[in-house]
Amino acid sequence: MTADRVERGFPHLDTVRTALTALYRRLSADGVAQFDTSLPPADVAIDADEELYTAVQRVAAAIVAQLHLPQARMIVGFRDMEHAATVELEAGPEYFIELNSRFKQHRRDIGAALAHEITHVALHRLDLTFPGTRDNEILTDTATTYLGAGWLLLDAFRQDAVSSQKLGYLTPEEFGYVLAKRAAVFAEDPAVHFTSPQAYDAYTAGRKEAEADARRPPLAAAGRLARHRYAHDRRRGRAPSGAPYAFTPDAPPRVSFACPTCFQQLRLPTGRGPLRARCAVCGAELACET
Secondary structure (H helix, E strand, C coil), X not given: CCHHHCCCCCCCHHHHHHHHHHHHHHHHHHHHHCCCCCCCHHHHCCCCCCCHHXXXXXXXXXXXXXXXXXXXXXXXXXXXXXCCEEECCCXXXXXXXXXXXXXXXXXXXXXXXXXXXXXXXXXXXXXXXXXXXXXXXHHHHHHHHHCCCCHHHHHCCEECCCCEECCCCCCHHHHHHHHHHHHHHHCCCHHHHCCCHHHHHHHHHHHHHHHHHCCCCCECCCCHHHHHHHHHHHHHCCCCCCCCEEEECCCCCEEEEECCCCCCEEEEECCCCEEEEECCCCCCEXXXXX
């Protein structure tokens, strides 16, 4: 794959945010909290002298444990194919995963490929799916990352002057964005796991975008200019297209905006000054100035 074929930036951000909402709704805030520790690098590392098939089963078992699938058994094989990996989503408890044969020589990325496919199994068992292949794959990448195994997918992004490698459907920056969202909730630093300098750069860009979510009106952390613009729109009773908030014709008027953690839509009365809101979906406590 050539360098210019790797999509960059945040083209799928709306679907990523919808995926985070769906994940919180399906698992609940308490359920998500059970994934507070990321998959340790040592659990998915494969030494050059380690017997391959034994190592692959060990790594798969570690990811199964990370995703809380104790009754699922992964049977992993290799074959020549176009995609990085595939999984058969059956009733279980055994699931068959095939990895691209190239991973026999590129062992460091086996964990990343398995993480995505095993998350397909986890979502299948949760009966959580999006319509359409593209959106469902974005849901899978988002869930893999937010539940503590997706740093592997970002770390698999490597690029030099003549070639690139990237796994998953999200862009590198979008993987960074979801990792930053996870880091904000669980107070962890995923960058300590990266071996790829390109992964760190993408995470930095994603973290910047994620942090901006917490500085948009009517959140109290919004900058001065954004607050002035919000006050102007509030007086008019309508927001311009693309604004991160909207006003409802209720009596009294309310402002609708997305929770910066799970993107559930919240509604608060306007003109009340400083107040605190609690998201009913993820439990985030938000300081607001409506």
